[in-house]
Amino acid sequence: MSRTMQDPQVTLAPVAPHDLPAFKQEMEDSFAVAVIEEFGCLPEDSIPRGDDLDHSMTVPGTVLLHILCDGQRVGGAVVVIDEETNRNSLDLFFISSQKHGRGLGFKAWTAIERMYPATRVWQTHTPYFEKRNIHFYVNKCGFKIVEFFSDRHPDPHFPGPSGLPGGGEMFRFEKVM
Template identity: 35%
Template sequence: MVELKPLEESDKEQFIKDNQEAFNYGALEEFGMRDNHFEEDEQIISRETIENSIKEGEAYRIVVDGKIAGGLVFRVERTKGDLDLLFVSPKAHSKGIGYAAWCQVEKLHPEVTLWETVTPYFEKRNIHFYINRCGFHIVEFYNSHHPDPNDPDSRETLDEQDGQFPEGMFRFEKRIIK
């Protein structure tokens, strides 16, 4: 049984490490040791990015049969929700855990009629998950020719760019008709 448990302050450090491990796994699976997609030294998602998400949103641990299997962070404002982070331990992939956790998020916030999230262009597992499992649609592709208006670093030229994923991020939406 998959449960969402609110993140406790005492587990914040492990949550950050688990999140970074899960995202690094995807990049290393795609690019191997030649990866250069890191925000900070050897991390796809920086500690600062994760800490800011936790501070600004609702953070939960994904627990399966009493054991931690991942985590997620999202923000809700009236009928709009933003999924900042959703990760499952690489050891627990392909068992329906992420999907079950996502279904619980939707049940927690039935008032939300529009969910949004982003993922790097190379995260094929995430792209499959959001589209084919959760019902999201790709609505935008941020890149050097079409920068994310909410990310000031993405407006720099390609040569100067040191922001998050300069090669591109997909933006997804899921509209829920009630």
């Protein structure tokens, strides 16, 4: 059996400016699958798109990364690196739905951790309904749930109603390195 069949190599590569439209579309497609699987449809404003993605990709310290498996694009990540505090954020992370269940997400996450060894704390968020993500971050990657956002405890960074199904309830995770 070839090495690729046994242990695919997962690497990271920066997103070039000319790749940005395709990167954003791949991200939208990946997020849409999860919402449709859970709710049977894709309500308007239920996933990050257009201006929301543009805004998240222009925050100071943002790094856009392709996730590659044996040289082929299988996903992506948007990380925000704070070199002063070393409290970094995984803002967006996706693996193509056709590649789920192969361990590629975990390999990609460990590659991100290796890329930023000075990180003291990683932070990320995921919607309450995303059980697969919650399992991934807590059971596979070692994050801890540190906060739950709801109508009774809104996220101070994203106040107001959310277009997310399930009322916009979100978990915030941290991983102390």
